[in-house]
Amino acid sequence: MTRRTDVVVVGGGQAGLAAGYHLRRRGLDSVILDAGPAPGGSWQHMWDSLHLFSPAEHSSLPGRLMPAQPGEPYPGAGHVVEYLTDYEKRYDLPVRRDTRVNAVRRDADRLLVEADAGTWRARAVISATGTWSRPFLPAVPGRAAFTGRQVHTVNYRSPADFAGQRVVVVGGGNSGAQIAADLALSGHAEVVWATRRPPRFLPDDIDGRALFDVATARRRALDAGRTDTGGVASLGDIVAVPPVRAARDAGRLTAKPMFARLTATGVRWADGSRSDADAIVWCTGFRPALAHLAPMNLRGPRGRVPTEGTRALDEPRLHLLGYGDWTGPASATLIGVGRTARDAVHAITQLP
Template identity: 75%
Template sequence: MTHHVDVVVIGGGQAGLAAGYHLRRLGLDFVILDAQAEAGGAWQHAWGSLHLFSPAAYSSLPGRPMPVQVGETYPDARHVVAYLADYERRYDLPVRRPVRVKGVHRAGGDGKCLRVETDSGTWLARAVISATGTWWRPFLPAVPGRSGFHGRQLHTVEYRGPRDFAGRRVIVVGGGNSGAQIAADLAYDTELTWVTQRPPRFLPDDIDGRALFDVATARRRALDEGRTDSGGVASLGDIVAVPPVREARDAGLLKASPMFTHLTAHGVVWADGTSAEADAVIWCTGFRPTLSHLAPLQIRGRRGHIPTIGTRAVAEPRLHLLGYGDWTGPASATLIGVGRPARDAAREIAELL
């Protein structure tokens, strides 16, 4: 079956819902296609102790403040899932799930449509917003010996909690927020080794997502106006000291080791020849944008990057990319940050149509 709409939004997480909010306000006919079986985007797959970096009031999508979570300054992932599900219902957003998008194609003919092929039929749309995020494409570095390690290896996306590793020797790799939070989670009940490429840089304890959003926005404004690059969030540090991280750090349990050179069958080895045995290695090494569904358009540039102006793809003006990071809008991969680029994308699409 073929459906006709003004806009197809691919992805029903926070970016897709923000896009839906603004498309609805502009009166456009649209559908949100979500591969997940339930509402909540990637948040429903996060580990149990994961918390936001910002209080609820500073973690909201457009139009609907996130309610405070009782007993928590920084809401946890379950609270975010409930908020996103409520957001869908409140604005009656047309989400269809589970629908997996196989590919986006140029429709041919008059060239006014894009064809979105899915496992549940075809949609012809005059514009497409890709909002699939990065969670579904975890990055694993090519460290020598990784394939020969006999213990358990997992990425951030597979981590669920410390109970699985109690009493075990665990190496956590990664000096960002995920690495620090998971290391803090494991610091009390495992034999932990936390490994980072460079010494961990904790932001001041009074800095959270509110300040980071302001800094990211100010940097983007400076770049747009041709002023000197302030360095943005990266100039402040890498790790937000949310309470669990702060507590483990202050207890002396978050002491980082430098990155090892290779893995053996039973552990890791550093450049100076020292080694450590391990039962598990958890790779908190980041993600890449989930963009395989856009491959038929053949618009990727060097290293797979899709050049954009704002959120609009340079080589395909009917396509917008939303929520993948600063290259698709300042802080657009965050709850509070995605609203503005979502609004801009919706407005551009309305003008195009």
Template identity: 75%
Template sequence: MTHTVDVVVIGGGQAGLAAGYHLRRQGVDFVILDAQSTPGGAWQHTWDSLHLFSPVAFSSLPGWLMPTQSGEEYPDAGHVVEYLSQYEQRYQLPVQRPVRVRAVSRDSGRLRVKTDSGTWSAQAVVSATGTWWRPFLPAVPGQEVSGRQLHTVNYRRPTDFTGHRVVVVGGGNSGAQVAADLTTHPGIDLTWATQRPPRFLADDIDGRALFDAATARRRALDAGTSDTGGVASLGDIVALAPVREARDAGLLKASPMFSRLTADGVEWADGWRADADAVIWCIGFRPVLSHLAPLGLRASRGHIPTVGTRAVDEPRLHLLGYGDWTGPASATLIGAGRPARDASREISMLLANGTP
């Protein structure tokens, strides 16, 4: 059986919910298909101590300010999951789950969305699957003989590594936060390896400044003026309290990136070795776009060329929440709203006039 609808939104995390909010305001008939069995998107799978970079006023989806969390200036991941769940209910968004989308293809002037529980026919599709489900692991010599390797997505709490020697790889926020988290638990021998010396942002900078920097960069690029450098010009690591405390206590000492993995740990080019029971890779993600492969839109670095959020070679497809290439800070809670609004307006025009 094929279900017919104006718009299919793929993904029920923050970007998908922001799209649903604005599509509802446009009066569009839509459905949100979410592969997860419960609300909350990737936030329900993060490590236990994770907190937002920003207070609630700068961490909210369109329409409803995130409630404050008692005793916390920067809410934790559990609070975000609760907020996203309530957001769905508040706006009665038509989320169906768990539904895993297998492929999106062209079909007689419409887009065909094939899932593990049926097929949908839509005039437009919003892909908002994010990046969490595609962790990046580099090709490093020695992987075939190395022991336990994990990614950020597999890390939950320091007590899982009691008595272990752990190497954390990555000089960004996740690497610094996981490394700092491990320093809070006695009995863990930590090595933190980074490609370049860690660049901590000033202690008073949080997600508010980062969003402003990302937005200013996008405006400069759109206007054809000099690149401001965006967030990268400020540093790589937000100095949240746990990171700042570990840094100031001298517990976050970064080593240069090692050259190979061994059966017992890691080894640097000069022959120095560090034993390790586990290596945790905190080096980022790639966009989850395999469901769009039948459309033949992929280009350099695995991205799909877009104008704003709209795919250049398929105007019925919009992409939300994958990073700056689909909107300034679009992979953040506060940054998801504006691209979702723009996409919903273009989709409404497409439905009304046949062109975006």
């Protein structure tokens, strides 16, 4: 059976909920299809010690401020899951769980959304699947030869899982710094942090509030034809959240240049020296989860769909929400996605 609706949102994490909020305010019939069994999106799967970069009041979706977490200036991932769960219920958003979308196809003046629970025919589709389901592992020489444990950020939970082990953490971004700090401060493991370039810490007083403002200013400058300010990347790569500052200031967060290759028992550095390792934690980022859009053949460079704002250039009925700055400034953040969700829904209301 094929169901009809105005808009199908693919993904029920923070971006999908923000879209659902604005769709409801505009009076559009919609459904949010989410592959997961419970609310919270990728926040359900974060490591135990993860905290937001910003206070709760600066980490909110449209229409509902995130309440503060008692005793925590920067809320933890579990608090975010509770907030998203409450948000979904508060606005009675039409989320269907355990519903995986396999394909989105063109069908005359509509788009067909094919899921394992059936097919929807819609005026427009908002893709909000994020990146968490597509972890990226670099093609490092010897990776297949290493006999120890290899995990990606998506699989990391706690230092206790690495008790007594020699661990190499790979990656110079926020997740690499936070996980290396988590392991180093715990005393459970012997940690080496490897990065492709020297890590760049943002000033200690910079948090998510300032990053959102910087990203927004860059987008406005580009839209106005002014010089690219460089955005957040011009300031640094790593937000110095309290655990990262503590490990750095204690001298326990010093990065080594990336190793040349993996061996069966560890790593070999560029100077030919070797270090034994029991585990590698790959904090090497993600790619957008866009396999459901493959039938429309829209992908451009770097696996992205070319967009103007959130709208796909070659398919105006499709909007991409929350994948990063290429779909709106700070759109992969709680505070940033609301504005781009609003803009996407407004554009959908203008469709013929």
